[in-house]
Amino acid sequence: MEVWVWTIGSVVVISLISLIGVVTLSLNKTKLRAMLLFMVSFAVGGLFGDAFIHLLPQSFEALGANLKTSLYILLGFFIFFILEKFIRWRHCHIPTSKEHMHPVAALNLIGDGVHNMLDGMIVAGSFAASVPIGIATTLAVILHEIPQEIGDFGILVYSGLPVKKALFFNFLSALTAVAGAIIALVLESRIKGFATYLLPITAGGFLYIGGSDLIPELHKEDHMKISTSVTQLAAIMLGIGIMALLVFIE
Numbered sequence: 183m184e185v186w187v188w189t190i191g192s193v194v195v196i197s198l199i200s201l202i203g204v205v206t207l208s209l210n211k212t213k214l215r216a217m218l219l220f221m222v223s224f225a226v227g228g229l230f231g232d233a234f235i236h237l238l239p240q241s242f243e244a245l246g247a248n249l250k251t252s253l254y255i256l257l258g259f260f261i262f263f264i265l266e267k268f269i270r271w272r273h274c275h276i277p278t279s280k281e282h283m284h285p286v287a288a289l290n291l292i293g294d295g296v297h298n299m300l301d302g303m304i305v306a307g308s309f310a311a312s313v314p315i316g317i318a319t320t321l322a323v324i325l326h327e328i329p330q331e332i333g334d335f336g337i338l339v340y341s342g343l344p345v346k347k348a349l350f351f352n353f354l355s356a357l358t359a360v361a362g363a364i365i366a367l368v369l370e371s372r373i374k375g376f377a378t379y380l381l382p383i384t385a386g387g388f389l390y391i392g393g394s395d396l397i398p399e400l401h402k403e404d405h406m407k408i409s410t411s412v413t414q415l416a417a418i419m420l421g422i423g424i425m426a427l428l429v430f431i432e
Contacts (some may be wrong), residue, residue: 203335227421258386302362307380
């Protein structure tokens with residue numbers, strides 16, 4: 183019951199983040215871009231920190247440092263590759279414009295819904311392993327969801343949806359995380375060790391998102407200032423540091 187409470191509470195919080203897009207309406211493009219670059223950097227640190235400090239050590243402890251565990255890590259990596267390749271979902275944090283087009287609203291909602299469902303399963307599997315790992319994974323998901331949801335909101339508004347409808351549909355898409363969490367918890371109750379195998383898969387997925395989707399976003403500015411690079415590095419290290427501090431609650 184404790185795992186269910188922690189899991190459902192966490193995915194509900196993650197789903198509510200979909201409403202953060204409305205805050206961006208009061209920001210100009212310069213401030214929004216600066217905020218997104220910082221958040222993306224922070225998310226990179228959070229994802230890598232959770233993968234290397236929490237998920238991978240726990241995976242090797244539970245499943246052993248062997249070929250099977252490595253294959254599950256690769257499976258997580260390629261699950262998100264396939265999701266991006268064939269459903270056209272990806273973490274892109276450049277505001278939608280005529281010069282930088284995004285997928286149409288419906289396609290974006292479908293892709294994001296599938297991604298959110300996987301997030302829910304990831305969070306559930308982490309809490310089933312232990313509450314501290316669940317908290318760390320929830321935080322990592324939140325860090326990369328904030329800039330992602332801001333981008334999703336921008337896509338919906340740019341596609342012609344009114345602000346209220348954009349928020350509503352984005353929230354509906356986010357709620358698939360709750361469905362994913364419930365599915366994972368039910369499977370864990372029926373398939374012994376199911377959640378354990380989600381840990382290396384989650385690690386692989388986080389490494390893909392951080393390395394393939396987020397880090398390239400940090401290199402897109404031409405003639406980047408040294409101060410910007412230093413800020414990005416500091417934000418990455420901050421994300422890793424927070425994940426390291428969470429070790430003390432285990």
